[in-house]
Amino acid sequence: MASPITPSTGLGSGLAIGDIVDALVNSDKLAKQTQITTxxxxxxxxxxxxxxxxxxxxxxxxxxxxxxxTTSTLQFAGYAAKSSDESKLTVTSDNAAVPGNYTVNVAKVATSSSVATAAFPDGSASAIPSGNLTITQNGISKSYVIPDGATLASVVKQINADSKTSNISANIITDDKGSRLVLNSTVTGADSQITTDSDIEGFTIDATTALDSTSASSAGYIGDLPISAELTINGLKVTSKSNTIDKTLGGVAMTLVGAGTSTVSVSTNTxxxxxxxxxxxxxxxxxxxxxxxxxxxxxxxxxxxxxxxxxxxxxxxxxxxxxxxxxxxxxxxxxxxxxxxxxxxxxxxxxxxxxxxxxxxxxxxxxxxxxxxxxxxxxxxxxxxxxxxxxxxxxxxxxxxxxxxxxxxxDIRTTSLNKQQKDLLNQQDALNLRVTTLTATLTAKYNAMDLLVGQLKASATSITSFFDSLNASKS
Structure with missing residues (x-):
């Protein structure tokens, strides 16, 4: 027959000590645990x-x-402008635009300046003597001090560090005669050519001199000198240094792309x-x-x-x-x-x-x-x-x-709630510790009681046996 005694049952008292302890601990824990959980x-x-x-x-x-x-997706322009040929010009409009059709003939688009120095034989690593370089465009000059140990590549890097404000960028192009420092501009229009003045041989560029690509020592402008844009709007002539024109046709901004005729239509942007x-x-x-x-x-x-x-x-x-x-x-x-x-x-x-x-x-x-x-x-x-x-x-x-x-x-509300959440976690940890401690304490006490009961039972059995033996000997 299997023993009725289980690990949670007291050997001396026969009581379900584990169940009793669990019941007492859960009773003590219930109110606080309910509060924390809720x-x-x-x-x-x-x-x-x-x-x-x-x-x-x-x-x-x-x-x-x-x-x-970033550009807003909410575009509340009351009128929409459309170009019949976006290879000639593109258009946008605002609420000052007037519905109608306009014939735009682009004769010339504005161009920018591109110039090159004399050629250097060793590519981007070509050694450049120390000295001064001044770059001028539209009467605005920017000067650079070229240090000892400079190369063509380091000069390019030095110039490009200012490109956002100067609107001039530098690069290296290698032709049949060697590597040249080439300067380009985002500024367009007539008289916007780039010139340079330098005490470094090969770095001086005259705005009126065209580059002779057959000569390594030649420096000057590449291609043609920069020009302004020329166009007509319904037959009226317009000249602009920029290819972006936003004051000529009321409420419509035009960006010139290429020569030719196109129609700009302005209608309600329903x-x-x-x-x-x-x-x-x-x-x-x-x-x-x-x-x-x-x-x-x-x-x-x-x-x-x-x-x-x-x-x-x-x-x-x-x-x-x-x-x-x-x-x-x-x-x-x-x-x-x-x-x-x-x-x-x-x-x-x-x-x-x-x-x-x-x-x-x-x-x-x-x-x-x-x-x-x-x-x-x-x-x-x-x-x-x-x-x-x-x-x-x-x-x-x-x-x-x-x-x-x-x-x-x-942010304030979230911070406050996070603080409450952390406090509740701390309360749960404290409650868990109390439960562990109380369980150990009650278990120890009931085990001690169980031991005492077992000892008393043993004494009672011993006494009973003694009197039973005494009675037996008298009989």
Whole structure:
């Protein structure tokens, strides 16, 4: 027959010591463990909710206020210009453009200066004596001190270190006569040729002298001298030092590419405006839906097995933060910013859906505003404003920045929740240590009790045996 004694059963007392200790420890642990578990779940849920909210708002803010150096996808140009031949010129327009067709004949495109020094025999490693080099263009000079031990390659590197400000870059081209230091410019137009003055033999370049490629000692301009662009717009002659022309045809910027005739057509930018408006609406609605997802409680017909409640709160249910953000954003939608023919979004057919607070665009009303009322040119002013503050995008960005900026509301809230989470982990560690200690203490005490009971039982058995023996001897 198997022994009824188990490892958790006292040998002396027969009591289930392990079960007794577990029951006592769990009873002591229950209240604090419940508190820690509940608070941990709450903090984790709130962190998730803040993250969801911050992600949606940051994406919206990036759309309305793109980082420096990037192009916004929200292009609210009321009019679109198109070139019939982009191999001749390309065009862009703004809200000052006037619908119509314009014939543009490009006779010449502006060119830049390119000059070369005399040839050196040892390629980029050619030794260059120390001395001074001055490069001049359009009356602006830049001087360089060429140090001892310089090479053609090191001079190139020295010049290119200033190319962003000087608009002049250097390179090495090796022809049949040797390697030449070649200077090129991003500046175009007549009289923009590059000249150099130097006490280093072969480095002086006269702007009026053409390079003779058959002579190693020749230095001068390569090809032709730079010229200005020449074109006509509807027969009117225009001369420009630059191939980018943005003041000649009102509201239209032209970039000349090659000689020839093309037609520039300017028309209402209905599709472009609609695409930008829809992008704004979609991103705004993403924020609205994110706020709803983290604040709207879920109602169920079946009560929760643990709490008995039929309502399950969302991550930030009852938290004023999401609602405050949404209220401020909605205020800007109906606030008049820059003065003009357009003052609110409803004039463009953008309305708020009452059931969920999202925005929607009515195609019919939008078409009427743009095509019939001629408000296409006013859309950009509504969104971008007349200064850096009064446009809808700028005002919306101002509202959101205190929340999303480094050290802002989201950062403060997240830091606080992370601190709470860490504190709860410390509390859990402390509780686990208490449980371990209490378990060891109670186990030791019950084992000691079990030992004593075993000893008493043994004594009782011994005494009983003694009297039984005594009685037997008397009989």
């Amino acid at each position: 608070q941990t779940k709450l903090v984790t849920t709130k962190l998730s909710g803040i993250g969801t909210l911050q992600s949606a708002i940051s994406a919206f803010q990036t759309l309305i206020n793109p980082p420096s150096g 599709d472009g405006l609609k695409a930008s408006l829809q992008a704004f609406i979609d991103s705004f609605n993403t924020v609205v839906k994110a706020i709803s997802s983290v604040t709207k409680a879920t109602i169920s017909d079946t009560p929760d097995a643990t709490t008995g409640s039929t309502v399950t709160p969302a991550a930030l249910t009852g938290d004023s933060l999401p609602r405050s953000i949404l209220a401020q954003m909605r205020d800007e939608l109906v606030t008049t910013g820059a003065t003009g023919n357009l003052s609110v979004l409803s004039q463009l057919g953008i309305t708020t859906t009452q059931s969920d607070g999202t925005l929607s665009l009515d195609d019919t009303k939008f078409a009427a505003a743009v095509d019939d009322k001629g408000l296409a040119g006013d859309v950009q002013q509504l969104f971008n404003g007349t200064d850096s503050k009064n446009g809808l995008l700028a005002r919306m960005n101002t509202v959101l920045t205190p929340y999303t900026q480094t050290g802002g509301v989201f």
